[in-house]
Amino acid sequence: MTAALDIFRALADATRLRVLALLRSMELSVGELAQVLGQSQPRVSRHVKILCDAGLAERRKEGSWVFVALGAEAQVAPVLAALDAWCHGEPDHWAVADAARLAAVRADRAVAAAEWFEAHASDWDAIRSLHVAEEQVEAAMARVVGQAALGTIIDIGTGTGRMLELFAPQAARALGIDRSSEMLRLARAKLDHQANAELRQADLYALPLRDEDADLAILHHVLHFAQQPGAAIREAARVLRGGGRLLIADFAPHDREDLRSRDAHTRLGFSDDQMLGWFEAAGLAPAQVETLEGGELTVKLWLARKASATLKEVKAA
Structure with a gap:
């Protein structure tokens, strides 16, 4: 009462x-x-x-x-x-x-977003010009994810919310997190008509979800900014349900040191061995690897799956 x-x-x-x-x-x-x-x-x-x-x-x-x-x-x-x-x-x-x-x-948000993009367009274009067109990256990610319903998804380091814009229509719930309040305001301008999309300010090492609460986690061009990529992958694995998937889109190893000094890239790409080692440490099994060549930087897609409770019990036995 x-x-x-x-x-x-x-x-x-x-x-x-x-x-x-x-x-x-x-x-x-x-x-x-x-x-x-x-x-x-x-x-x-x-x-x-x-x-x-x-x-x-x-x-x-x-x-x-x-x-x-x-x-x-x-x-x-x-x-x-x-x-x-x-x-x-x-x-x-x-x-x-x-x-x-x-x-x-809504109009004010759209204007603010447009002004920010105009001010930063040259920076974005400079990086995008180094690798295969982003449309091809997104198309490859969509193929890897598939057309089935996605349940709950979390986009880690959502930035402007593009991954939510792409995959939220397939999801029951779509959560985007980012440390930057400015980025979240830009994402809101893009997503205010997407009813099932939520945005929260949070750290990729401390996701605002309980254990086994998500079906798909995405790290899209985020991991090369991380000081501890392995820890970020372990945290993503924590929130995945048994059978849940982690999709990472990032760069293969490269030697563009200017990206470290100019654009704050902590890591100059990742090898398959590095990524698969982090997957194993996080309790994830590799499911698919794709290479998207074209340009100075090579984009990689790594998909991993968390073992289901039943599979864990069988292995333990």
């Missing part, structure tokens, strides 16, 4: 109902909520706290920003179903106004 009372008290305010409706559309920062609602950030923060205390919303800090999303589905779904059942007819004037302001927020 206490939980029910908290929920009904949280909903007994027009502003908080508006916040809940907005969060159904997309994850928003407190500042963006204030912009849409036309209220001060402190006032909006108080409303958000009440919703969070009732389990209807959750807050995530990213740098100096605080983002708000719907709470756990088990808590929120019955509430949203009841609200849908009770609401009939045309939306009220607040809903219409909020939808218009929400469109403005």
